[in-house]
Amino acid sequence: MAATLSDVAAIAGVSIKTVSNVIHDYPHIRPATKQRVLDAIEATGYRPNLTARNLRTGRTGVISLVVPTLRNPYFAELAEAVMDAADREGLSVLIEQSRGSDAGAARASKAQLVDGMLFSTLGPEQEDTGLYAQLAPTLDGGTSEPLVDHVTMRNTEAIRAATEHLIGLGRTRIAAIGARPGDVSGAASLRLLGYRQALEAAGTAERAELVRPVATWTRFDGAAETERLLAEGVEVDGIVAFNDALALGALRALGQRGIRVPEQVSVIGFDDLDESRYSLPALSTISPGREQIAALAVQMLAERIAARDEPLPARNITVPFTLVERESTARA
Incomplete structure (x- = not known):
């Protein structure tokens, strides 16, 4: 059964009114008494009745x-x-x-x-x-x-940093997976802008075939779009995925094709999900x-x-x- 005010009062050796005063942070309560009540609340696991609190x-x-x-x-x-x-x-x-x-x-x-x-x-x-x-x-x-x-x-700045990281590794044909046609103000457009800024700063022309739109930011679409990219014969040596789920899907598709990561293609995501530490290979990412x-x-x-x-x-x-x-x- 859930703990009551009476349970707390009995353990603390005070009245129910004193317990109520402590809960509502009323002044003029001796520190030692307040601490006994707080210790009793923790010991019993008492939680105030939300309905009563709402009425009051x-x-x-x-x-x-x-x-x-x-x-x-x-x-x-x-x-x-x-x-x-x-x-x-x-x-x-x-x-x-x-x-x-x-x-x-x-x-x-x-x-x-x-x-x-x-x-x-x-x-x-x-x-x-x-x-x-x-x-x-x-x-x-x-x-x-x-x-x-x-x-x-910082959507734009973060993806720019991710793209510049791949450029710094010598990657010259970097795919961006996660674009959403028609998105003009959301995360997809902001991250695509960061990708483009990084290419422009490096003096690299954007290639339309490397900007890959997806319907959802899921592992399924990350794998499917990476497979589509490879099936089209598009040369790629780096992938910036707009979230970790897309990146994990991309890793799966590359592995099924026998393409080594990072030796042949470097991959980076966005979100720093817990599971990104345990993929094979462990996924580089943006912690937002x-x-x-x-x-x-x-x-x-x-x-x-x-x-x-x-x-x-x-x-x-x-x-x-x-x-x-x-x-x-x-x-x-």
Whole structure:
């Protein structure tokens, strides 16, 4: 059975009212008494009743995270990072899959279950661009636009660095896998821009046959497009994949063709998924600052919840990235 206030009070040797005062951080409680109560809470695993808290304060202590799908390992790892960050803020997380729509967020907000929401995407074309944070919309019929914070990654600069890394290895025919025709503002277009900037800076002409569009950023499409590239007889000695899933698919297709990585083709991805350390060869990648994105987004949302009666201005933060060199781009 779940621990109760009475259980905590009995272990701490105080009244139920004292336990309640500690939970709500009331002043004028002796430090020694407060510590006994906190130790008892930890020992019992007591968690406040969210329904009671909501009736008293108008808040639930719960936020929602809306991701496109948890089948994509990037979003699963992002969800874990958000949950860790939320726990440090004393918040719980309700996770919804949007599957390309905002239906999940709508369900959570209409049910008045959450104080605020984090979105990993606002549309299919903006996949992987970071986290948006806003208070949960009210049901009062207000028409004002919600103030939204945005914590994002350096898409263009990061892919430029990845491409320049391959150029520095002497690669001259570098394929870009992950383009999306018609995307003009999302992650795909931003990363394609970084690829093109790197080629231009190196004085290398872009070859249309090396820019490979895909329908989805999955292992399947990474493998299929790499196989298609090779079947067409296109010469390639390097691959910049716009996420790790595409890169892992590319490694599979190259291996099936007997093409050695990195001796014949160097491959680099983007996301620094846990599994990228364990592919054969281990995948070089861009670490986009996922944990920092999660921590900052949760922190800003917590600040916005606390200042609900005094709305904060919209904030936009971009976090740094790291190029992680592993076996797939080792010097041949």
